[in-house]
Amino acid sequence: MILLLAIQLWAQEPANQPVPYTLADRDRLIRLEERVAGVEKELTLFREQYRQEMTNLRGEMTELRSQLARMESRNDMQFYTLLTILVGFIAFLLWDRRKALAPMENKVAELQKDSDKLSRLVQSLREYA
Numbered sequence: 774m775i776l777l778l779a780i781q782l783w784a785q786e787p788a789n790q791p792v793p794y795t796l797a798d799r800d801r802l803i804r805l806e807e808r809v810a811g812v813e814k815e816l817t818l819f820r821e822q823y824r825q826e827m828t829n830l831r832g833e834m835t836e837l838r839s840q841l842a843r844m845e846s847r848n849d850m851q852f853y854t855l856l857t858i859l860v861g862f863i864a865f866l867l868w869d870r871r872k873a874l875a876p877m878e879n880k881v882a883e884l885q886k887d888s889d890k891l892s893r894l895v896q897s898l899r900e901y902a
Contacts, residue, residue: 885891
């Protein structure tokens with residue numbers, strides 16, 4: 774057992790020794806801290822630029838939304854104008870057809886009143902045929 778205890782103490786001895794800290798290690802640590810400080814400055818600048826760009830983009834998006842709203846209202850106005858013109862044109866066509874057919878309807882009404890003239894006309898057309 775003593776032998777086992779001695780082996781265990783002997784094996785732990787190198788782990789308990791302090792690690793030597795040299796001047797080169799100190800210089801490396803200083804350079805590393807300088808690099809980290811530089812990266813932190815760059816990151817801070819990047820964040821500030823990012824915030825500015827996002828602010829600019831928000832302004833541009835607001836402007837684009839307002840332009841889109843104006844275009845939509847203009848398109849709506851054009852659509853309703855075209856629809857009004859189309860309805861007016863159809864109404865004009867219907868009115869014109871009725872006006873053009875009115876004289877013929879009057880003549881047909883006269884002929885229906887004078888059924889004997891109509892029958893004579895039919896009779897004469899049969900004889901002529």
